[in-house]
Amino acid sequence: KQWYQRRVRAQISVMGKQDAPVAPGSRGLGEFLGGMDLDQRRAYRAGVLSVTRQEVIDVASRYLSPDNLHGNVVVGSETETSKFTDLGYLIDAFGKKTGTE
Numbered sequence: 001k002q003w004y005q006r007r008v009r010a011q012i013s014v015m016g017k018q019d020a021p022v023a024p025g026s027r028g029l030g031e032f033l034g035g036m037d038l039d040q041r042r043a044y045r046a047g048v049l050s051v052t053r054q055e056v057i058d059v060a061s062r063y064l065s066p067d068n069l070h071g072n073v074v075v076g077s078e079t080e081t082s083k084f085t086d087l088g089y090l091i092d093a094f095g096k097k098t099g100t101e
Helices: 002-019 024-034 038-049 053-063
Strands: 090-093 096-099
Touching: 002 038, 002 053
Parallel strands: none
Antiparallel strands: 090 096
16 A cells, blocks of 8 residues: 555656646647657656556666666757767767767
């Protein structure tokens, strides 16, 4: 029961803004700025709502383990990555690795 309550709270936290009513004049703006169309938002929502306890444990152990200490940073456009690769950072641009480790 405790897992269920925590999961529901986390899901509401993640989905709350996405599920909030949108003014008719702002509907296209959200898609333009967010980069996700209606079908992509629906798929994202379905994924968040269907997450299992084991999936959360697997992701946490993969990314939050002491053996996997590192930082992640989101930067601007791909043209800005060269200044980071010049400093020796590894850039993972949605699965395309560049730079040095």
